[in-house]
Amino acid sequence: MLDIRRIREEPDAVKAALATVGVEPAEIDTLLALDAERRAAIHELETRKAERGAASRAIGALKDAAERERAIATTRGAGDAIAAAEERVAALEARFEARMLEIPNLPHPDVPVGADERDNVVVRTVGTPPVFAFTPRPHWELGETLGILDFERGAKVSGSRFYLMRGVGAALQRALINWMLDLHVREHGYSEVYPPAMVRRECLVGTGNLPKFGDNLYRDAEDDVWFVPTAEVPVTNMYRDEIFAAGVLPVRHVAYTPCFRREKMSAGRDVRGIKRGHQFDKVEMVKFVEPAASDGELLRLLDDAEDVCRRLQIPHRVVQMCTGDLSFVAAMKYDVELWAPGCGEWLEVSSCSNFRDFQARRTNIRYRPAPRAKPELVHTLNGSGLALPRVVIAVLETYQEADGSVRIPAVLQPYMGGRAVIEKSSGEKERRS
RNA sequence: GGAGAGGUGGCCGAGUGGUCGAAGGCGCACGCCUGCUAAGCGUGUGUAGGGGUAACACUCUACCGAGGGUUCGAAUCCCUCCCUCUCCGCCA
Numbered sequence: 001m002l003d004i005r006r007i008r009e010e011p012d013a014v015k016a017a018l019a020t021v022g023v024e025p026a027e028i029d030t031l032l033a034l035d036a037e038r039r040a041a042i043h044e045l046e047t048r049k050a051e052r053g054a055a056s057r058a059i060g061a062l063k064d065a066a067e068r069e070r071a072i073a074t075t076r077g078a079g080d081a082i083a084a085a086e087e088r089v090a091a092l093e094a095r096f097e098a099r100m101l102e103i104p105n106l107p108h109p110d111v112p113v114g115a116d117e118r119d120n121v122v123v124r125t126v127g128t129p130p131v132f133a134f135t136p137r138p139h140w141e142l143g144e145t146l147g148i149l150d151f152e153r154g155a156k157v158s159g160s161r162f163y164l165m166r167g168v169g170a171a172l173q174r175a176l177i178n179w180m181l182d183l184h185v186r187e188h189g190y191s192e193v194y195p196p197a198m199v200r201r202e203c204l205v206g207t208g209n210l211p212k213f214g215d216n217l218y219r220d221a222e223d224d225v226w227f228v229p230t231a232e233v234p235v236t237n238m239y240r241d242e243i244f245a246a247g248v249l250p251v252r253h254v255a256y257t258p259c260f261r262r263e264k265m266s267a268g269r270d271v272r273g274i275k276r277g278h279q280f281d282k283v284e285m286v287k288f289v290e291p292a293a294s295d296g297e298l299l300r301l302l303d304d305a306e307d308v309c310r311r312l313q314i315p316h317r318v319v320q321m322c323t324g325d326l327s328f329v330a331a332m333k334y335d336v337e338l339w340a341p342g343c344g345e346w347l348e349v350s351s352c353s354n355f356r357d358f359q360a361r362r363t364n365i366r367y368r369p370a371p372r373a374k375p376e377l378v379h380t381l382n383g384s385g386l387a388l389p390r391v392v393i394a395v396l397e398t399y400q401e402a403d404g405s406v407r408i409p410a411v412l413q414p415y416m417g418g419r420a421v422i423e424k425s426s427g428e429k430e431r432r433s
Numbered sequence: 434g435g436a437g438a439g440g441u442g443g444c445c446g447a448g449u450g451g452u453c454g455a456a457g458g459c460g461c462a463c464g465c466c467u468g469c470u471a472a473g474c475g476u477g478u479g480u481a482g483g484g485g486u487a488a489c490a491c492u493c494u495a496c497c498g499a500g501g502g503u504u505c506g507a508a509u510c511c512c513u514c515c516c517u518c519u520c521c522g523c524c525a
Contacts, residue, residue: 043483046494053494056506060451068505075505243480245443372462372478 001100001361004035017106020113020323031099038092045085052078101211105358107323108295108332114322120335121322126306127315129339130398137404138342139396140273143169145404146422149274161263161271161278165392168422172395172408173281173388175415177256180283180308184385188304190254190285195234197257198225203237206363208329208355218260218278227260231284232382237363239288243375244367250289250297254385257282274389275347281388287381290367291357294379298332298354301383305336305350308386312409314398315339317346331356336383338390342397347390352383 143149148169270276309316337346366375
């Protein structure tokens, strides 16, 4: 959510900035008109309440019963005007709030202006794609041959876009989770959190998934609890309505959760393999920082994500999103993409964003700049570190051998009981007849 | 799921219809005192939104888990919901 005061004070600058992310200037004019109407209504209501308050206090001081009765009788009508004013305020507040929640974040001034993903900027490419003496195979072939990915049974059990991981494949994923968590905790200064994977509605409003993007989410209708699309949601909302004491920021958390996404918008896209499922695992980094630190923290966050790629020794590149391709909540965003030689594409494995005070305003997360200073909104940031299935894809396709076996990256071997290779029949043992 | 008890300021805790944003205590901040430490004394100590000011001052409104209701007036009375705790049941 944007600061309404800022919109009031510099409407032209806000309109210009929002135009680059596709918001019509007229929308801001509508909002400002609504804001003026709302404030006038609030003023009216408060005036009425002040009058009634004074009258009521006077009644309290009256000793004479008859006088008292007379005063009560004359004040009796005041409630009607207040009720009418209250109704008006509530209606205007609701409309105002609804609009505010649907306005995207302002892009950071340093973000390149552009219309869509074609204007994104490749910031750097690290490492060289491996050269194979044979045609590298895509992970769905490798996975099925090795018996570690089972698409047929995944669909049987849960439907399309679900799969099973088996044997050493399942162990590989588990090793990645543990290794990445340890890396971020031990080397990058994060503290680990294991949050709920189901949250209340207001958490999703807080991070910006609602009200606009509800059709990408699963929920339990009976209790109105929602399955998280990312650990960002519970971890950010941990501190909802809280004020960090002076000196405790930055707070950096890393969390592993399963993530659930309906993927309605991507119907028909990426249907092969494990690139895009309704359920996937992810290790997520979330930061709460002082505003002056957030630009630098974004670069550190990005480097922490890239470090995972470097240590896996898989080539990656960093892409900066242009204004037109920023997410609803992000002021600045970098994607980290791993090279997958089998399917021949760069896979988005992390998205590192600085939200500045946008989520903090929605979740009411603040800090005190100094011990007795007024609370101010924190800046929040987050980034994947990394998204699991796509890392598994990159590992399988990068480390494959001509015979279809796959070597295990050195950093993961200690997490897999010293195993160095995934061979055929590492997963499925039993055969149907 | 059943029965019961609760949710008040950073914390503890009073407050059952009237000037209560809320006693008292702790904590904290500043000042005084003190040869050091401790103790002591004094003052102050919420958030948000309006009005007001050059800026202060000042002032209004809201907030005692949340939302409704009763009333001239609600932390206090009524209703609904949420959360916590205890016991029982059930389970991992």
